[in-house]
Amino acid sequence: xxxxxxxxxxxxxxxxxxxxxxxxxxxxxxxxxxxxxxxxxxxxxxxxxxxxxxxxxxxxxxxxxxxxxxxxxxxxxxxxxxxxxxxxxxxxxxxxxxxxxxxxxxxxxxxxxxxxxxxxxxxxxxxxxxxxxxxxxxxxxxxxxxxxxxxxxxxxxxxxxxxxxxxxxxxxxxxxxxxxxxxxxxxxxxxxxxxxxxxxxxxxxxxxxxxxxxxxxxxxxxxxxxxxxxxxxxxxxxxxxxxxxxxxxxxxxxxxxxxxxxxxxxxxxxxxxxxxxxxxxxxxxxxxxxxxxxxxxxxxxxxxxxxxxxxxxxxxxxxxxxxxxxxxxxxxxxxxxxxxxxxxxxxxxxxxxxxxxxxxxxxxxxxxxxxxxxxxxxxxxxxxxxxxxxxxxxxxxxxxxxxxxxxxxxxxxxxxxxxxxxxxxxxxxxxxxxxxxxxxxxxxxxxxxxxxxxx
Numbered sequence: 001x002x003x004x005x006x007x008x009x010x011x012x013x014x015x016x017x018x019x020x021x022x023x024x025x026x027x028x029x030x031x032x033x034x035x036x037x038x039x040x041x042x043x044x045x046x047x048x049x050x051x052x053x054x055x056x057x058x059x060x061x062x063x064x065x066x067x068x069x070x071x072x073x074x075x076x077x078x079x080x081x082x083x084x085x086x087x088x089x090x091x092x093x094x095x096x097x098x099x100x101x102x103x104x105x106x107x108x109x110x111x112x113x114x115x116x117x118x119x120x121x122x123x124x125x126x127x128x129x130x131x132x133x134x135x136x137x138x139x140x141x142x143x144x145x146x147x148x149x150x151x152x153x154x155x156x157x158x159x160x161x162x163x164x165x166x167x168x169x170x171x172x173x174x175x176x177x178x179x180x181x182x183x184x185x186x187x188x189x190x191x192x193x194x195x196x197x198x199x200x201x202x203x204x205x206x207x208x209x210x211x212x213x214x215x216x217x218x219x220x221x222x223x224x225x226x227x228x229x230x231x232x233x234x235x236x237x238x239x240x241x242x243x244x245x246x247x248x249x250x251x252x253x254x255x256x257x258x259x260x261x262x263x264x265x266x267x268x269x270x271x272x273x274x275x276x277x278x279x280x281x282x283x284x285x286x287x288x289x290x291x292x293x294x295x296x297x298x299x300x301x302x303x304x305x306x307x308x309x310x311x312x313x314x315x316x317x318x319x320x321x322x323x324x325x326x327x328x329x330x331x332x333x334x335x336x337x338x339x340x341x342x343x344x345x346x347x348x349x350x351x352x353x354x355x356x357x358x359x360x361x362x363x364x365x366x367x368x369x370x371x372x373x374x375x376x377x378x379x380x381x382x383x384x385x386x387x388x389x390x391x392x393x394x395x396x397x398x399x400x401x402x403x404x405x406x407x408x409x410x411x412x413x414x415x416x417x418x419x420x421x422x423x424x425x426x427x428x429x430x431x432x433x434x435x436x437x438x439x440x441x442x443x444x445x446x447x448x449x450x451x452x453x454x455x
Contacts, residue, residue, distance in 0.1 A: 013324055059413055087223035089241050090256040094220040102222060102249055110138045112223040115209050116394050128201050131209035139223055147190030150205035157190040158202045182213050227361055234265050257287060282322050294318050321363035326371055326409050332356050347382035347402045353437035363438040368412040370434035373426040381429040383438045385409060387420045401428055
């Protein structure tokens, strides 16, 4: 009995153990499955996060690219809007009759007559007097904010800057004078927007532009837009303007192209090709070309960019052919590094240059805009002359000075610069680095003669 009991207990314990082990295995399998589910869920979550980050990055990138594209389009649209309200070309020194002839030309989309007077004084303050109509259709001139445009001869509109400067209102009287002591009285009929943040302007009527004392002698400038000009390339547009100028006997030197508009037109770069354009018009060459080759008597005198050729001519011909220039013949006296002391027939001057030797005969080229006048002695310069004539052309005051030998020197200054009356004795000078010193063919010829004699 005891053995049977013991075996039965052992068998029961064995069965219980097997059952517990089976339960444990099942439990372990359940745990493993749960772990796998957790890991799978975690991987799925991580994958979702990674995928979400990638999608978000793509969305941000697309948004940035789209934003930049829209900004570029917006800038282009804003630029096109500005260009659509600007003149494409201006023609200076026109009479009333010439303005009327041009206005009948069917090529012209709009022509705005314009006059800019001398700076005048109002309560000892310098003000710019202007005539242009305000009721233009395309070209933006000035916009009246309050009141009315000037109609009668004594009516004016002033801008907001001038309003604050003078503390005036519509209906107030303005007394105006110029440098010649001519006085005029005007009535303010309107206030207009500022065309610049600092400029003070007042706008006269068409009657005053034609008959007024301050404007009678001033020629018109025409601000012009051409029909369908925006679909032309630069060559087509400029030829259109030049043909029109020739038709009305207008000097091409009086034509001023709007560089911003020219820049918006298609040119040879649009076709991926290089064009050689031959012209005798120097302004046309400077405006249209990436590089310019100046030829004289079948030889290239100089090849370079417009800036290089204008500012650093290598020969006398280039200096005289491209733009205006004062050209003097001189002898090199002293050399200190790049500083040159030179003697001319009419006096001593200074310049800068390299590759020159003492006693060498050279040319000195100085542009009118770099030539200055003084009623006092200038260090390093003894070039004297007499003011012969002065010509006001709007943005530039051109002065002619006659030297003792009869040679004339051209000086272009801003109208605000000191004005010397005709007959005034002045010193002519320039900044030494603004003068271009050029080797002469004569000097090379003398060297050849000397070499032949010495041999």
